[in-house]
Amino acid sequence: MSRRLRIIGGGLTGILAAFEGHRLGWRDIVLHERFEGLGGVARPRVAHGAELRDGCVYFGGPGDPIVTILTTHGAKFEAFANRFGSVSPSTTGATIFCRDFGGPVVETEETALASVGGASLADRLSAYPEPVRGSLERYCRWHLDDAGLAGIDAEAAIPLAINRVVPAYADFDALADAKRADPRMDDLWGIPRGHWGRTANLVASLPTGGFATLFETCRRALLDLGVRLETESLVPPRQAFAELGDDDTLVWAASPTPLFKPLGLATPHLLRKTFASYIYEARFDGPCPAYVQNFTAQGSAFRVYVYVTGGRTMAVAECVREADPLDLKAEMADLMAGLGALEVGELAQVSVQPRWIYHSREAVDGLAALRAAAAARFGPRFIAGAWEPYAKSAKLAQVNAALAAAWTGESALALTA
Incomplete structure (x- = not known):
């Protein structure tokens, strides 16, 4: 009997899982x-x-690694100079623009850190001195609609873009030495890359022709490998579990929420945040693509992104709440001013949708319990879709390790030992 690899979810995680599964040796692969x-x-x-x-x-x-894999299967990418910045509040009532740093800047010279007593976002922020802690707490309350920070996992700092903070008046040479010597200092403090020779993120890339072209290339490549693509196919967990044979492996790359009850677990509280995105035609005389993060806890937009598509410049405002599209134009121009003059034109699209990118502590514990229950029931035949990590590279590494274990028959529990 042939070994079957079944993948639920056709986003980037599912696509990459199909490519990796084929590389490892699976030939009966179906992606829903x-x-x-x-x-x-x-x-x-x-x-x-x-x-x-x-x-x-x-x-x-x-x-x-993701670009390398996708390029191997025919995708093309265009590298560009990675330009970005951030806007933070100032004690003068003005704002601070920081070029080449996507996190907040706080007016302090103090860099001593307190000990962290737990794994919540509140615990992480408590390590900082004032006024850093107070500034970050205000930003989080604005961004997360006053959600209690003690109930949010500390790793939410990454998608919130506050995982590193620049102390504006610190000695950057001394701070750079401290970051090299102490992983904790490196984890919590940041320095704009131009001030200490950081080159890791000088270049980024986007798919040539855009994301629609990328996913069409992936579709053709998967078909060429013999992967069966089942679109408009919603597979309930109970059905997927019932159809999971002894020689099958199941990758659940979709939302984990439907899995809890079929595995006999209570569904944990998930931190649901609704974002509104406004996309406009635009003109911009600065570097493109580029983006700026807003840490002022004022206005509606937490990020403005400018890019070119089909010969047209578009500007996107990602907002913590719905906004007046006309008022938003001035806010977007102000935020991007540190990189160039942005002229916002006609509104092209408004999208309001929930996202679950910030995990509660209850959700993190629940996902650990879900993994344990699935491992006890299915062993390495069930692979979770790397739901906790925010970074795409971390998701890839986690799923690939589980696929390798499943192919060799290694116990899934050994991966977390």
């Missing part, structure tokens, strides 16, 4: 996607030849 095409949340709507992207999604430069 509930929508009409591959791509998941990264799949944009295309209107009049232009991609309307709800947010800023980049790939790394040369050597990025």
Whole structure:
């Protein structure tokens, strides 16, 4: 009997799992996607030849493992100078623009850190001195609608873009030495890359022709490998479990929420955050693509992203709440001013949708329990879709390790030992 690899979810995680499964040796592979095409949340709507992207999604430069894999299967990428910045509040009432740093800047010279007593976002922020802690707490309350920080996992700092903070008045040479010597200092403090020679993120890349072209290339490549693509196919967990044979492996690359009850577990509280994205035609005389993060806890937009598609420049405002599209234009121009003059034109699309990118502590514990229950019931035949990590590279490494274990028959529990 042939070994079957079944993948639920046709986003980037599912696509990469299919490529890796084939590389390892599976030849009976089927990928289910509930929508009409591959791509998941990264799949944009295309209107009049232009991609309307709800947010800023980049790939790394040369050597990025995901770019390497996708290039092997026919995708093409264009590298570009990675330009970005941030806007933070100032005690003067003005704002601080920081070029080449995507996190907050706080007016302090103090860099001593307190000990962290737990794994919540509140615990992480408590390590910082004032005024850093207070500034970050205000930003989090604005961004997360006053959600209690003690109930949010500390790793939420990454998608919130506050995992590193620049102390504006610190000695950057001394701080750079401290970051090299102490992983904890490196984890919590940041320095704009131009001030200490950091080159890791100088270059990023985007798919040539856009994301729609990328996912069409992936679709053709998967078909060429013999992968069966079942689009508009919604597979309930109980059905997937019932059909999981002794020689089968199941990768659940979709949302984990439907899995809890079939595995006999209570569904944990998930931190649901609704974002509104406004996409406009635009003109911009600065570097493109580029983005700026807003840490002022003022206005509606937490990020503005400018990119070119189909010969047209588009500007996206990712907002913590719905906004007045006319008022938003001035806010976007102000945020991007440190990189160039942005003229915001006609509104092309508004999208309001929930996301679950910030995990509660209850959800993290629940996902650990879910993995344990699935491992006890199915062994290495069930592979979780790397739901906890935010970084694409971390997701890839976790799923690939589980696929390798499943192919060799190694116990899934050994991966976490």
